[in-house]
Amino acid sequence: MDDDAHDLPPLRLTVPEPEVRPGGRPDFSHVAIPRAGAVRRPEVDADPESIRDLAFTIIRVLNRDGEAVGPWAEGLDLSDDDLRAGLRHMMLLRAYDARMLMAQRQQKTSFYMQHLGEEAVSCAFRRALRPGDMNFPTYRQAGLLIAGGYPLKLMMNQVYSNAEDPVHGRQLPVCYSSRDQGFFSISGNLATQYIQAVGWAMASAISGDRRIAAGWIGDGSTAESDFHAALVFASTYKAPVVLNIVNNQWAISTFQGIARGGSGTFAARGHGFGIPALRVDGNDYLAVLAAAKWAAARARRNLGPTLIEYVTYRVGGHSTSDDPSAYRPAEESNAWPLGDPILRMKNHLIARGLWSEDRHTQAEAEVMAEITTTQKEAEAIGTLHQGLRPSPSDMFEDVYAEMPPHLLRQRQEAGF
Amino acid sequence: MDDDAHDLPPLRLTVPEPEVRPGGRPDFSHVAIPRAGAVRRPEVDADPESIRDLAFTIIRVLNRDGEAVGPWAEGLDLSDDDLRAGLRHMMLLRAYDARMLMAQRQQKTSFYMQHLGEEAVSCAFRRALRPGDMNFPTYRQAGLLIAGGYPLKLMMNQVYSNAEDPVHGRQLPVCYSSRDQGFFSISGNLATQYIQAVGWAMASAISGDRRIAAGWIGDGSTAESDFHAALVFASTYKAPVVLNIVNNQWAISTFQGIARGGSGTFAARGHGFGIPALRVDGNDYLAVLAAAKWAAARARRNLGPTLIEYVTYRVGGHSTSDDPSAYRPAEESNAWPLGDPILRMKNHLIARGLWSEDRHTQAEAEVMAEITTTQKEAEAIGTLHQGLRPSPSDMFEDVYAEMPPHLLRQRQEAGF
Amino acid sequence: MARMTMVEAIRDALDVAMGADERVVVFGEDVGYFGGVFRCTAGLQAKYGKARCFDTPINESGIVGAGIGMAAYGLRPVVEIQFADYMYPAYDQIVSEAARLRYRSAGEFTCPIVIRMPTGGGIFGGQTHSQSPEALFTHVTGLKVVVPSNPVDAKGLLLAAIADPDPVVFLEPKRLYNGPFDGHHDRPVTAWKSHDLGEVAEGHYTVPLGRAAVRRAGRAATVLTYGTMVHVALAAAEETGVDAEVIDLRTLLPLDLDTVVASVKKTGRCLVLHEATLTSGYGAELAALVQAECFYHLEAPIRRVAGWDTPYPHVHEWSYFPGPARVGEALRALTEV
Amino acid sequence: MARMTMVEAIRDALDVAMGADERVVVFGEDVGYFGGVFRCTAGLQAKYGKARCFDTPINESGIVGAGIGMAAYGLRPVVEIQFADYMYPAYDQIVSEAARLRYRSAGEFTCPIVIRMPTGGGIFGGQTHSQSPEALFTHVTGLKVVVPSNPVDAKGLLLAAIADPDPVVFLEPKRLYNGPFDGHHDRPVTAWKSHDLGEVAEGHYTVPLGRAAVRRAGRAATVLTYGTMVHVALAAAEETGVDAEVIDLRTLLPLDLDTVVASVKKTGRCLVLHEATLTSGYGAELAALVQAECFYHLEAPIRRVAGWDTPYPHVHEWSYFPGPARVGEALRALTEV
Numbered sequence A, B: 001m002d003d004d005a006h007d008l009p010p011l012r013l014t015v016p017e018p019e020v021r022p023g024g025r026p027d028f029s030h031v032a033i034p035r036a037g038a039v040r041r042p043e044v045d046a047d048p049e050s051i052r053d054l055a056f057t058i059i060r061v062l063n064r065d066g067e068a069v070g071p072w073a074e075g076l077d078l079s080d081d082d083l084r085a086g087l088r089h090m091m092l093l094r095a096y097d098a099r100m101l102m103a104q105r106q107q108k109t110s111f112y113m114q115h116l117g118e119e120a121v122s123c124a125f126r127r128a129l130r131p132g133d134m135n136f137p138t139y140r141q142a143g144l145l146i147a148g149g150y151p152l153k154l155m156m157n158q159v160y161s162n163a164e165d166p167v168h169g170r171q172l173p174v175c176y177s178s179r180d181q182g183f184f185s186i187s188g189n190l191a192t193q194y195i196q197a198v199g200w201a202m203a204s205a206i207s208g209d210r211r212i213a214a215g216w217i218g219d220g221s222t223a224e225s226d227f228h229a230a231l232v233f234a235s236t237y238k239a240p241v242v243l244n245i246v247n248n249q250w251a252i253s254t255f256q257g258i259a260r261g262g263s264g265t266f267a268a269r270g271h272g273f274g275i276p277a278l279r280v281d282g283n284d285y286l287a288v289l290a291a292a293k294w295a296a297a298r299a300r301r302n303l304g305p306t307l308i309e310y311v312t313y314r315v316g317g318h319s320t321s322d323d324p325s326a327y328r329p330a331e332e333s334n335a336w337p338l339g340d341p342i343l344r345m346k347n348h349l350i351a352r353g354l355w356s357e358d359r360h361t362q363a364e365a366e367v368m369a370e371i372t373t374t375q376k377e378a379e380a381i382g383t384l385h386q387g388l389r390p391s392p393s394d395m396f397e398d399v400y401a402e403m404p405p406h407l408l409r410q411r412q413e414a415g416f
Numbered sequence C, D: 001m002a003r004m005t006m007v008e009a010i011r012d013a014l015d016v017a018m019g020a021d022e023r024v025v026v027f028g029e030d031v032g033y034f035g036g037v038f039r040c041t042a043g044l045q046a047k048y049g050k051a052r053c054f055d056t057p058i059n060e061s062g063i064v065g066a067g068i069g070m071a072a073y074g075l076r077p078v079v080e081i082q083f084a085d086y087m088y089p090a091y092d093q094i095v096s097e098a099a100r101l102r103y104r105s106a107g108e109f110t111c112p113i114v115i116r117m118p119t120g121g122g123i124f125g126g127q128t129h130s131q132s133p134e135a136l137f138t139h140v141t142g143l144k145v146v147v148p149s150n151p152v153d154a155k156g157l158l159l160a161a162i163a164d165p166d167p168v169v170f171l172e173p174k175r176l177y178n179g180p181f182d183g184h185h186d187r188p189v190t191a192w193k194s195h196d197l198g199e200v201a202e203g204h205y206t207v208p209l210g211r212a213a214v215r216r217a218g219r220a221a222t223v224l225t226y227g228t229m230v231h232v233a234l235a236a237a238e239e240t241g242v243d244a245e246v247i248d249l250r251t252l253l254p255l256d257l258d259t260v261v262a263s264v265k266k267t268g269r270c271l272v273l274h275e276a277t278l279t280s281g282y283g284a285e286l287a288a289l290v291q292a293e294c295f296y297h298l299e300a301p302i303r304r305v306a307g308w309d310t311p312y313p314h315v316h317e318w319s320y321f322p323g324p325a326r327v328g329e330a331l332r333a334l335t336e337v
């Protein structure tokens, strides 16, 4: 069979490349996008093998006309207030991002990471959870806090590392922590918390509790080894956890093809573990919420983990340290076929007669006013280099529950 | 949808358990075993999606009557000598294991790990490789050396850590190393070498070479994170590597269900990465060889990686430190439905008129004689606690290419 | 009181802890049905059920990572890494996550996890069953690092570790599991039952973390050591007749510096002894602290005796292991200066 | 000769190495098309092609593990870990595999890999962009550990590391990438172009591994340091007027002990300085060696100045960082004894 192998051409290394680089014309024609409402909604206890196709399509609810259509829309039954709240949360997050970006440019803090284009994912997901449930977020899920009603001022205090920062200025900006909000302390290390989410969920099951956990990871970070640890443990112990993958197409300068490799989608990773996997329109607030509820219901019924890939696009730079024009066409985000999550939700509300252009313009103003007022309050406390900051002696606290002798000595030496 | 969730029963932790434990009656009826010859053999460039089924079946060639049947048999064209050699290699490995086990009991060495029941996997695979190809084996693939004609005496010297041990007594018994044999130095750390095999294969592709690599891992070790690293890199760079999983049902005392979790098979892990996956009868010398050749052909044609799960059974203890009767029924191995690889190959040779019971009994005697003579020679050099051992001063060599000052100082202090 | 090996003492500690506190869960590779390759968890699954003592997939990062999630939830996980040599895949979870969670969240989330692992050589385990990686933990602020040298301490320290609100790395010298070992590998092995410290109190008691024990009072020199080497040091003192004060540190982080300094100021001479490789080993920290704290009392340079800076070689186990001969020589040299 | 930043010097070294030797391949997260988050590999993919300089999936264990396989094949991989803080997932591959392959196989397989990583703080990177984990490498026998303090050394040491037959961990002080930094964060930043050691020779040259450099000759005290702290030490010496001899170790493993001992025997006083946390830091090894080798020459206890034993706190960057004030105080105290 391989007798001829000696005459074969020499081997070559394959290195995946995005369709376009700066200078080229953005082209997402390769992204197959089914009609909204086209994808079936199986029972939550469906056999994973029987729903493999859901990892290779895109579950969508909002159509071009702003209508919520198809089986995933049905289960939702959201009140008009719920819908308006959803829009408002996304608008708040976007406005908050805009102000914090600006604040970073003004050197009021060292660093910032925004959500532009991805607002629907974390804002909608939060609404599928219950008090007591726990998220293990990355740095790009602040919507979990905003949709949970966490005070914007506390978020700003954290970004500014000021005297009222809940984590005492110890963490980089956006590394929030709020137990009450079910928002686990963010680690700067990628993927480590995915397996922790599984462990937390296992603990809930061990304790005969009813709370569930949600893990969060980016497309690029699925390559990390702890992603595997999480899927292995979740699969083996049927942990009540929702494992979210936010595929925003980019990992800093690296396009998603480098992490995804030969598999069609990230959702497909679940199939190697017998874990049901959904692929969802991440710019569709209602689709995200519908999928999240489906997965949460599985977890609560002790049916085990669900893997969800949210297909979205990172419109902004990776962080304030990043300039994407160096590695992708500037216009690429406009070419992104799934549209803008806020615009789509707005159109839905209008189509439902719950909203209008005027009301929206007004809301934008209200939201921005709320943010700026809050920002003034936060800045009145302090920013990274000005005003009230945590006391330096605090630097030695919380390394341990009780300060051991060598740290007491060091604190003294430091003169605090 | 989850309004009723509050009335749901509390969560429980699921912990997979084997069908039987000591005291119970072994039962492998759940292992679905297709007829030999029943599974199709696709082209080597078949689309992975189109051959998903090959990860959920068992590719078999030798039937009950000892005939080689079906599409996987056809490609093989082995000479009569090849066939007899295959049987002989497995017999040599088994006899070698028996003697080394005995030697360990006699305290001639500290430790040993045998292959009983798994001889076909490494012995057959080796025949699909070419000079220059590189295996990254675990401690249970000594058949790669034996089938390659590596001197048994060198293997014994390694097991005895004597003065002529190629690795100078530095490694635990069975951690062989032979560059000429394409047998990478065995590490005691699980899974670490799976990704190294991928890297080696990438290097071959980078260099425009024609050599391929083979990674080896056990069922239990697929849970390790480096398994993921290997699949991610192999999938992304289409590395010319064969990724072997030896599923011998057990990882020390832990049954394969703990590592496998909810996925039907280990081969299925490949699907999450778009890597073609085969599931093969690991006790069928011809099936292993046929699958190995198919995967090797893919690699040589730059078609990328293949994942192969060999379904076999660890008949003996994990190592000389292990007593399996503590965690599985003693009779379980007899109940194992895929039979004994040597017996099946012997019957095949007889069915082909190339072999006979007498010839076999005679061969057993010859093989044992060869092993015992060689063993005497090796022991004449030395064993772990007697005879010629590597000089202690050698302990400081090869930490670096050139001994740095602090090691020179330590060697002197040690008095060597 | 009951005669116990160190394995039995550890198992007893786990049993007492699981019996007293539902939040205590025990898991790791082969720890469930089988009870661990060293049998430290034997019987616990049968007694407390599969949800509180279970086998895990072979993924050390997963074992510790899941444990961190459980600890953050409110359980008290006690996880086993089968050999300290295999802790490296879990190192990121230990260093980046367990050790920093309290700090990062300003105390909002904590990580009361105990990470057990057999450590050290002396069993012909070669490079991957013999390592002593304690210094890789003592450099990590936020961790506590414990190394018992006998059954009584093993039980008391383990119970203290489980009760501790912070992550504890618990290194168990495997050569001491079934008996004390003074480094004389050529002599018949002794059992714990013939040793005072094999006399273990029943029920619950703790040996506080952060406190050293003086195993032998002496005036000629101070030996700072822990784990297996405590027994080697005692043997070397007897055999050389050097009146050494042998200090069993028991907890390496936080260190009981007061006991250390008091002894060295008394003896004026110090030998630091461990099985781990010399360079950047924990002995370096001890020597650095002692020279700083006792400079004007030191009559001779502090000596370090440790494993050579090579991997642990299978055949040369006893040339590598810092046995009584090497330690004795060092004691003599130290006291003859 | 050309004026270069440390980033440019590192890029130039990689360029020279790739140009001279086809076996040299460069990869890591964002190092390919984009050229690295610190731009150290910018232009290399365009010049040498995607097969020799490419982006990898985000898996540090995979990056190093694949690199080990490539090195064993016969290539000369130079891999980048985006931040030293993210080396932990690769730690097992570095410690258990790269560092022991030659030993394990008695020289049959070797691992000539260079693992580059930005290290240290001073950029408000918080706990996960500021760490200095060098001591976690110096405890690992089989590794070489290098920390340059300027562009000239960075290029020469990197070329030496690439040519070295053994695995080298190459820690790049990120605060020095674009200019020297003496710790006076409140003063305008200075650039390499105004610094002698920003004057980099073109083409190929090496700075041998294992050799320290005396940056300032002095008689009052010896400062043992490396990386960013070299510049802080020099500033502290000038500002305090203490006639310190400042030694830039450059290679931590193997250490240039002769240069260290000669200096301390001359000055009789020693300050050990690094940014990494104090306990079990590399300074402990230095202090242990110096007190052993120079005991009878020491006129005062060896002092260690280092990062506090806490995670690197974002807002308290400058209270944490051992700046010229703290170093100066220590120098004074050391010399006033």
Ligand SMILES: Cc1ncc(C[n+]2csc(CCOP(=O)(O)OP(=O)(O)O)c2C)c(N)n1
Binding pocket: A138, A140, A188, A189, A190, A217, A218, A219, A220, A221, A222, A246, A248, A250, A251, A252, A314, A318, D029, D058, D082, D086, D089
């Ligand atoms: C272990 C580890 N490696 C590398 C990094 C550096 N890093 C921070 S974010 C990032 C990209 C992550 O991309 P993705 O997972 O797609 O998330 P996104 O930023 O797109 O939301 C990298 C490489 C890190 N923080 N941790």
Ligand SMILES: Cc1ncc(C[n+]2csc(CCOP(=O)(O)OP(=O)(O)O)c2C)c(N)n1
Binding pocket: B138, B140, B188, B189, B190, B217, B218, B219, B220, B221, B222, B246, B248, B250, B251, B252, B314, B318, C029, C058, C082, C086, C089
């Ligand atoms: C990283 C690591 N963790 C744990 C071990 C201990 N260990 C050695 S073999 C083994 C079981 C491996 O089982 P499997 O992968 O199925 O291979 P098999 O022994 O069945 O061939 C374990 C847990 C190890 N060697 N390395």
Ligand SMILES: [Mg+2]
Binding pocket: A218, A219, A220, A246, A247, A248, A249, A250, A251, A252, A314
């Ligand atoms: Mg991304």
Ligand SMILES: [Mg+2]
Binding pocket: B218, B219, B220, B246, B247, B248, B249, B250, B251, B252, B314
């Ligand atoms: Mg197995």
